[in-house]
Amino acid sequence: MTPKKMCAVFWRCQTLIVRFGQRATTNLPPKQISLDSSISPRYCFPMIEAASITAVMRALADPTRRAVFEQIVNADEITVVELTRASSVTQGAISQHLKALKQAGLVAERPEGRKVYYRAEPEGLEPLVDWMSHYGVFWRDRFANLRTLLKEIDP
Amino acid sequence: MSDAALRPDTQEIVVDEVFPHRPETIWKTLTTANLMGRWLMMPAGFEPVEGKRFTYQTTPAGAWDGTIHCQVLEVKPNERLSYAWKGGHEGNAGYGSPLNTVVTFILSEVEAGTRLRLIHFGFVLPRNETAFQKMGEGWKKVVKNIGAIVGETD
Numbered sequence: 001m002t003p004k005k006m007c008a009v010f011w012r013c014q015t016l017i018v019r020f021g022q023r024a025t026t027n028l029p030p031k032q033i034s035l036d037s038s039i040s041p042r043y044c045f046p047m048i049e050a051a052s053i054t055a056v057m058r059a060l061a062d063p064t065r066r067a068v069f070e071q072i073v074n075a076d077e078i079t080v081v082e083l084t085r086a087s088s089v090t091q092g093a094i095s096q097h098l099k100a101l102k103q104a105g106l107v108a109e110r111p112e113g114r115k116v117y118y119r120a121e122p123e124g125l126e127p128l129v130d131w132m133s134h135y136g137v138f139w140r141d142r143f144a145n146l147r148t149l150l151k152e153i154d155p
Numbered sequence: 156m157s158d159a160a161l162r163p164d165t166q167e168i169v170v171d172e173v174f175p176h177r178p179e180t181i182w183k184t185l186t187t188a189n190l191m192g193r194w195l196m197m198p199a200g201f202e203p204v205e206g207k208r209f210t211y212q213t214t215p216a217g218a219w220d221g222t223i224h225c226q227v228l229e230v231k232p233n234e235r236l237s238y239a240w241k242g243g244h245e246g247n248a249g250y251g252s253p254l255n256t257v258v259t260f261i262l263s264e265v266e267a268g269t270r271l272r273l274i275h276f277g278f279v280l281p282r283n284e285t286a287f288q289k290m291g292e293g294w295k296k297v298v299k300n301i302g303a304i305v306g307e308t309d
Binding site: 133136139140142143145146147148149151153154 | 157170172174176177180181183184190192195246271273275296
């Protein structure tokens with residue numbers, strides 16, 4: 001699936017992804033997805049799309065890989081050699097990280113002569129944008145507060 | 156259900172967790188101003204009565220003073236609480252842009268306690284362009300924040 005297509009799919013079922021992302025990052029057991037009247041039927045999308053956000057999260061969970069990605073973001077285009085020069089790991093390791101980032105749809109490449117230039121694909125991050133949106137973060141924080149408060153008033 | 160739920164181009168945020176407490180206890184934290192102030196925000200003028208208007212004070216942005224205008228839409232003790240959540244200003248993009256949303260809490264008793272679902276719906280998707288393209292330079296900042304979130308998967 002191309003990053004563009006992946007994003008189009010993501011965009012259509014953001015809610016599912018937010019729910020899935022929430023589960024992926026808190027290591028909670030899978031929750032039953034209910035289809036009562038209060039929740040729109042969009043929830044019954046297959047889980048294939050949601051697997052892709054796991055790829056994005058896995059790709060960025062590694063601190064070195066994230067550093068590589070940040071470097072690519074900050075440069076318009078950058079080569080493996082340049083990335084290696086600015087890093088403490090080998091060119092082979094950088095290449096592996098680039099491969100993972102490419103597979104997650106976060107990075108695209110452009111061969112030119114003997115060089116390959118890498119650039120960031122912001123669309124690959126789109127699924128995470130909603131997740132990080134103000135209220136997404138807001139409500140998760142507040143639920144954590146609520147848990148603490150309940151422990152206090154009802155031990 | 157308010158009309159916000161029927162707009163096809165909107166999306167919602169869902170948080171769904173189980174708390175090891177009775178629904179009655181959780182209901183209290185959702186509907187008692189002092190307790191709301193301790194986990195959510197201190198409301199001004201809140202009462203769990205349908206039709207009641209109240210406000211929350213949040214961080215101002217641009218021409219918006221940060222006030223969230225709410226109105227209680229539905230009260231089913233220990234089961235369901237819903238209120239309108241409106242604020243923002245046309246002049247803002249992203250945080251502080253106009254919001255015409257509804258917050259619904261749904262409680263259901265489960266073996267381990269109470270399942271609490273929050274559904275905050277009515278967020279309007281940007282037309283013709285993705286929120287991401289709109290963010291422009293802002294997205295570099297976003298990358299920096301990802302670590303905090305994805306780090307939790309380790």
